Each structure stands twice: as C-alpha cells, then as structure tokens.
Amino acid sequence: MTTVRPHIGRERPSGGFELYSWYFFRLSGLLLIFLAIGHVVIMHVVNTVDEIDWQFVADRWNSPFWRAYDWLMLFLALLHGLNGARLAVDDYVRPQGWRVFAHSVLWTLALVFLIIGSLAVLTFDPSKFEVVAHTGG
Amino acid sequence: MTTETTRVVPTASTRGITAYRGYRPPPGMISWALHRITGLGVLLFLLLHIVDIFLVNYGPEVFNELLFLYRHPVFRIGEIVLVGGLYYHAANGVRIILIDFWPAAYRYERQLFYGVIAVFLAGFIPTAFLMIRAMLVAGGHA
Numbered sequence: 670m671t672t673v674r675p676h677i678g679r680e681r682p683s684g685g686f687e688l689y690s691w692y693f694f695r696l697s698g699l700l701l702i703f704l705a706i707g708h709v710v711i712m713h714v715v716n717t718v719d720e721i722d723w724q725f726v727a728d729r730w731n732s733p734f735w736r737a738y739d740w741l742m743l744f745l746a747l748l749h750g751l752n753g754a755r756l757a758v759d760d761y762v763r764p765q766g767w768r769v770f771a772h773s774v775l776w777t778l779a780l781v782f783l784i785i786g787s788l789a790v791l792t793f794d795p796s797k798f799e800v801v802a803h804t805g806g
Numbered sequence: 807m808t809t810e811t812t813r814v815v816p817t818a819s820t821r822g823i824t825a826y827r828g829y830r831p832p833p834g835m836i837s838w839a840l841h842r843i844t845g846l847g848v849l850l851f852l853l854l855h856i857v858d859i860f861l862v863n864y865g866p867e868v869f870n871e872l873l874f875l876y877r878h879p880v881f882r883i884g885e886i887v888l889v890g891g892l893y894y895h896a897a898n899g900v901r902i903i904l905i906d907f908w909p910a911a912y913r914y915e916r917q918l919f920y921g922v923i924a925v926f927l928a929g930f931i932p933t934a935f936l937m938i939r940a941m942l943v944a945g946g947h948a
C-alpha cells in the first residue's frame with residue numbers, strides 16, 4: 670500500500686550527515702524542553718527579572734549542578750538553533766557559492782559562541798570580585 | 807493507487823467542499839512557518855544572551871549596569887514574546903517528533919495541532935500573567 674504522508678517537519682533523510690542532523694534535532698529538542706523551558710520558568714516564574722543581578726548569577730553558579738545545566742543547554746540550544754538556521758539557508762539560498770559562504774558563517778558563529786559561552790560558565794570566579802560585591806550590602 | 811492516496815490524506819475536495827482554497831494557506835503551512843520563525847527568533851536572542859551573560863566575568867558593576875536592559879519596559883515586552891515563541895516551538899516540536907516516530911498519528915494532524923495550541927496557551931497564559939504583573943509592580947521604580 671502506498672501511504673502518502675504529509676510532510677510534517679521533514680521526511681527522515683536516508684543517511685549521512687543529514688540523518689545524524691535529523692536525530693540530533695529530535696534528541697536535543699526533547700532535552701531542551703526541560704533545559705530551556707526550565708530555565709525560562711526559573712527566570713520569569715520562580716523569580717522575576719527584577720531579582721536577577723550579578724549576585725544572583727554568582728549564587729547560582731556556586732553550584733556545579735547549575736553550571737553543568739547551563740553548559741549543556743548552551744551546547745544543545747546553540748547547535749540545534751544554528752543547525753536549524755542551516756535548514757532555512759538551504760531553502761532560501763540557491764547559488765552554490767553563497768550557500769558555502771552562509772554555511773561557513775553559521776559554523777563560525779557556532780564555534781565562536783560555544784567558546785564565549787563556555788568561558789563564561791566554566792571560568793567565572795566570583796571570589797575575584799568578592800570585595801566589590803559586598804560593599805553593596 | 808490514487809484512491810488509496812486520497813483516502814489517507816483527505817483534501818478539501820474529498821471533504822466535498824471545493825478544491826479551491828483561495829488565499830488560504832495549505833494545512834500545516836502556518837504551523838511550519840511559525841515553527842521556523844520562532845526557532846530563528848529564539849536563536850537570535852540566544853546569541854545576544856550569550857554575550858550579555860559573558861559580562862558576569864567583568865564583575866558586578868559592568869554586569870549590573872547592563873541589566874537595566876532586561877528591566878526596560880520595551881525589552882520586557884520582547885521577553886514575553888520570546889517566551890511565547892519558545893513555548894510554541896517546544897509544543898509544536900513535540901508534535902513533529904510524535905508524528906515522526908508514530909506515523910499513524912498524522913491522521914489526527916488537525917487534532918494534534920489544536921493540542922499544540924492548547925498546550926501552548928496552558929503554559930503561556932500563566933507565564934505571561936506573572937511577567938506582566940512583575941512589570942507593573944516594577945513600573946513605579948524601574
């Protein structure tokens with residue numbers, strides 16, 4: 670029987686990089702439900718942006734758990750999002766040269782932002798600023 | 807073969823109305839377009855967000871100075887839109903994954919899309935309420 674499925678999302682690619690990418694979208698998406706939505710709920714439901722300041726981040730990043738949580742979220746959200754932008758590029762950018770250029774920009778962004786974000790979450794040391802932090806009260 | 811196909815995927819004509827849909831988008835197009843726009847929108851925010859969080863490494867003065875942005879009313883409205891976009895993308899993402907791994911579910915495409923909207927509203931309304939309330943409370947001394 671021929672079943673014609675409407676293309677919701679995409680047809681599963683048959684192999685190679687596109688198949689890994691397809692699985693990665695779905696796996697990272699499922700994890701991001703907990704990570705990204707959990708993060709937004711912590712920031713906007715449990716707290717409000719009026720409570721967020723440097724000390725707030727210093728307190729949270731005191732715990733290795735939240736550092737690991739943020740780091741995992743950084744990786745997954747960035748690679749999922751930029752890989753998604755790649756899908757959009759492939760739909761709209763037809764000329765081969767421009768496409769190679771756009772892909773290079775996206776993977777460069779991925780690398781640069783993974784480095785910036787990892788530096789922030791892994792090397793942050795609040796004790797460097799302790800003196801300043803406590804003068805405020 | 808053709809009959810098989812039409813039985814599986816009911817089109818406007820098999821529903822007995824007319825195949826002409828005028829300017830109405832084909833089914834699934836709106837959910838797809840929203841999925842793409844929200845995904846790219848959250849990505850854009852994420853890139854800025856990684857830069858702003860990086861500034862914690864420059865100490866409390868620098869970082870707290872920057873936070874006026876997050877508390878500015880215009881930005882706060884943007885945050886509500888952002889959270890709405892993320893919730894929609896997540897709910898619709900689950901629908902996509904569900905149909906990928908459980909092909910029979912596509913028969914309930916329409917119902918699943920209503921489900922996405924219901925889940926989205928159930929999450930977004932309370933969150934938006936709290937965010938707007940916080941914004942009004944802070945309004946006096948922002």
Ligand code: HEM
Nearest residue numbers: 705712721726729739742743746786787789790852859885
């Ligand atoms: C307007 C809403 C948001 C606020 C107020 C907010 C606030 C924060 C804060 C205070 C941190 C510092 C670390 C911590 O306390 O855990 C942080 C880190 C982070 N946030 Fe958000 N966030 C928001 C939305 C988002 C969204 C939608 C995403 C996902 C796409 C996201 C992804 C991240 C990531 C990946 C980090 C770690 C950054 C790094 O490693 O340098 N945030 N956020």
Ligand code: HEM
Nearest residue numbers: 694698701702750753754757842845846848849896899902
């Ligand atoms: C919250 C949980 C999330 C889930 C369940 C989810 C799920 C998905 C799924 C299933 C796809 C389809 C991939 C394909 O066509 O093969 C997708 C695409 C995409 N996602 Fe997510 N995602 C989530 C979070 C995010 C975040 C945080 C971002 C941004 C940083 C993002 C950005 C994108 C983009 C840009 C696309 C490509 C859309 C297109 O061009 O068709 N997603 N997502």
